[in-house]
Ligand SMILES: Cc1cc2nc3c(=O)[nH]c(=O)nc-3n(C[C@H](O)[C@H](O)[C@H](O)COP(=O)(O)OP(=O)(O)OC[C@H]3O[C@@H](n4cnc5c(N)ncnc54)[C@H](O)[C@@H]3O)c2cc1C
């Protein structure tokens with residue numbers, strides 16, 4: 001196990017030995033590290049919580065066929081060990097060797113895409129990742145890529161124009177020319193796990209599930225992270241010193257995907273942006289919900305396992321997993337077990353997971369042809385917002401139009417994601433018609449006692465929950 005990390009920056013391998021650094025700790029964010037380097041201060045801190053995109057950088061990762069995949073991420077939520085073995089690209093790296101601006105920078109100049117310039121480095125890095133995607137993005141794709149970048153003064157039209165002008169579908173630039181060399185440097189960084197101990201912190205990044213389970217058993221008070229998009233806020237907002245972290249983002253097994261005709265099993269470490277591609281065709285309800293999950297910079301890091309692990313009452317995936325009848329696969333040194341998504345969460349941020357258990361994967365059974373599944377997220381903004389109320393509904397009807405199976409799962413209506421059991425019981429065996437659904441709407445008030453908070457009043461939540469059921473009926477009545 002190594003106690004230092006290594007990554008590629010400015011075309012060289014950079015090593016950080018935490019024993020020798022008086023300023024850097026394993027939970028120093030990549031943003032704060034870069035702000036300490038005089039030649040990389042283009043990156044900005046706006047919110048330090050993943051909401052503004054001013055800190056956007058691009059991380060290059062070696063793929064199995066030795067190409068490099070570029071992802072825009074928020075550096076304010078990334079702990080330094082998370083870039084171990086990766087390429088770190090900042091706005092200062094974009095200029096072409098001839099001294100010319102990179103095509104995305106030039107397009108921003110030509111379209112007058114910047115005024116005060118505070119947001120500009122982050123926007124340019126988002127555009128750079130889009131450019132390296134190598135396709136000609138549609139208007140919607142450009143909007144989606146930029147949803148995590150706020151600009152207070154320019155107005156978005158020139159920025160959208162710059163994106164459309166720059167992304168020519170080729171993605172060629174000096175990074176393409178250097179790719180083989182960078183791949184070699186990345187390949188030279190040992191793939192072993194790392195274990196960093198400083199006076200007040202320990203940070204382990206095991207390379208295998210077995211190593212991880214051993215550590216969890218030995219150090220039961222440690223905190224598991226994967227993307228850390230949730231956990232990092234404890235450092236950046238609450239200034240907590242997290243004493244012992246087990247970071248499982250390096251474990252290949254957690255990123256595996258398997259399946260067949262009956263089900264799809266997605267590893268807990270698969271990122272939300274990757275989950276979207278996996279479920280786009282066969283699990284459209286889940287895909288739909290994930291299109292309004294945070295913004296691309298977060299989806300590029302956040303994992304499915306982390307979303308379940310938070311057990312947030314307003315987490316986006318859990319209601320949908322309930323509607324699809326998903327199972328969560330847990331493993332400890334004692335063995336492996338499957339838990340139904342609807343019995344996994346047991347209270348406010350309380351789950352059935354034992355301290356020595358790792359969330360390994362989610363198994364999604366493929367729905368029968370008769371199943372109708374829809375998902376809804378009610379939030380103040382469409383993009384980059386947390387749900388006020390969310391819902392995932394499934395109804396199976398028999399040949400006579402009677403309800404043979406129904407799941408009505410809600411987020412934001414209780415201390416945890418919960419099914420509307422009285423409404424479900426009432427509708428089971430009934431004809432799927434408006435009269436019955438209106439009766440069931442009344443029972444939703446019995447199933448939930450929502451609270452009022454900054455996102456919405458209890459009354460708003462109650463009305464939204466009732467109306468979502470009616471909307472579902474009107475969309476599925478056949
Ligand atoms: C700006 C912003 C916007 C967001 N928007 C949304 C949104 O729209 N919808 C939404 O649902 N969430 C949202 N989130 C919350 C967060 O991004 C998600 O919950 C995300 O999926 C967490 O994944 P992660 O890998 O980053 O988890 P981490 O932060 O690494 O971990 C989260 C929790 O899960 C546990 N955990 C992680 N992996 C495992 C594992 N394999 N086994 C056991 N426990 C594990 C951790 O111990 C921790 O308690 C947002 C967060 C931010 C900062």
Ligand code: FES
Nearest residue numbers: 046047048053076
């Ligand atoms: S500083 Fe706002 S997203 Fe990172």
Ligand code: FES
Nearest residue numbers: 115116117151152
């Ligand atoms: S140019 Fe001023 S915030 Fe975007």
